[in-house]
Amino acid sequence: MLKVRELKSNVWELTLDGVLEKGDIETMERELTPALKGDGPLGLIVRAEGWKDITADAMVEDAKFEFGMLAQWSKIAKMALVTDLQAFAAVMKWIDPILPMIDMKAFAASDVAAAEAFASDLPVRQAAASGSGVNLLSDGKDGVLAYEIDGRITADDVDKLLAPLEAHMKGDEKINLLVRFKHYDGFDPAILIDGSVMGSKIKAITHLGRYAVVGAPKWMAAMVSTVGAMMPFEMQMFDASEDAAAWAWVRGA
Numbered sequence: 001m002l003k004v005r006e007l008k009s010n011v012w013e014l015t016l017d018g019v020l021e022k023g024d025i026e027t028m029e030r031e032l033t034p035a036l037k038g039d040g041p042l043g044l045i046v047r048a049e050g051w052k053d054i055t056a057d058a059m060v061e062d063a064k065f066e067f068g069m070l071a072q073w074s075k076i077a078k079m080a081l082v083t084d085l086q087a088f089a090a091v092m093k094w095i096d097p098i099l100p101m102i103d104m105k106a107f108a109a110s111d112v113a114a115a116e117a118f119a120s121d122l123p124v125r126q127a128a129a130s131g132s133g134v135n136l137l138s139d140g141k142d143g144v145l146a147y148e149i150d151g152r153i154t155a156d157d158v159d160k161l162l163a164p165l166e167a168h169m170k171g172d173e174k175i176n177l178l179v180r181f182k183h184y185d186g187f188d189p190a191i192l193i194d195g196s197v198m199g200s201k202i203k204a205i206t207h208l209g210r211y212a213v214v215g216a217p218k219w220m221a222a223m224v225s226t227v228g229a230m231m232p233f234e235m236q237m238f239d240a241s242e243d244a245a246a247w248a249w250v251r252g253a
Helices: 022-037 056-068 070-075 086-095 109-120 155-166 189-193 195-205 218-228 240-250
Strands: 002-008 011-020 042-054 076-082 103-107 133-139 144-153 175-187 208-214 234-238
Touching: 002 022, 002 109, 011 022, 011 109, 022 056, 022 070, 042 056, 042 109, 070 076, 076 109, 103 109, 133 155, 133 175, 144 155, 144 240, 175 240, 208 240, 234 240
Parallel strands: 011 042, 042 076, 076 103, 144 175, 175 208, 208 234
Antiparallel strands: 002 011, 133 144
């Protein structure tokens, strides 16, 4: 069984008890979707003191829901897990680096009040972005292709990103890339299942020389720094105040 309730504005509590079935996940989806599609940040408390198991069809339904709402999970700023089972707390420690945008913490069953206080201590809501999503700053003719992210990234924005890049993906030609974040307001999840987009991104990796990321959100910077170590090109993160240094580095100065 699963119960969902809003403790206060933008703070939600999920109580897991016994064996979770598909209908329980559908209840969670019905209750949480409006909140996830609304304005963040959100706090989430997962009370798993009485959780025993989950059926196979419930796991499938949960995966569909979580993947379908992937672009919205960054709105969850705080997540508290209440359980005395060490295995659940260990899983949270494993997931935490994968979702650095969410501040996660495990609490014992006797610390419910502390869990509620933690999940309710939300950061100040940022003003909505008024930008157009993606703006081209430099078309690559001088060896640097540069974009500014300002708003929500849509499928059309991806086309704007890839078109100039594909012009440089010929033979062994290399291009340096700079992406500056003015305000990031998420992305359209349909982008993730567009095969042509993913194919173009994979192809582009082999044509990058240097990649500078300026002013990214902290959670994104942490993720990019981890992934960057595995990429076949040089990648460096810069604070928003280091714009000039980023341009100098990406130009090889």
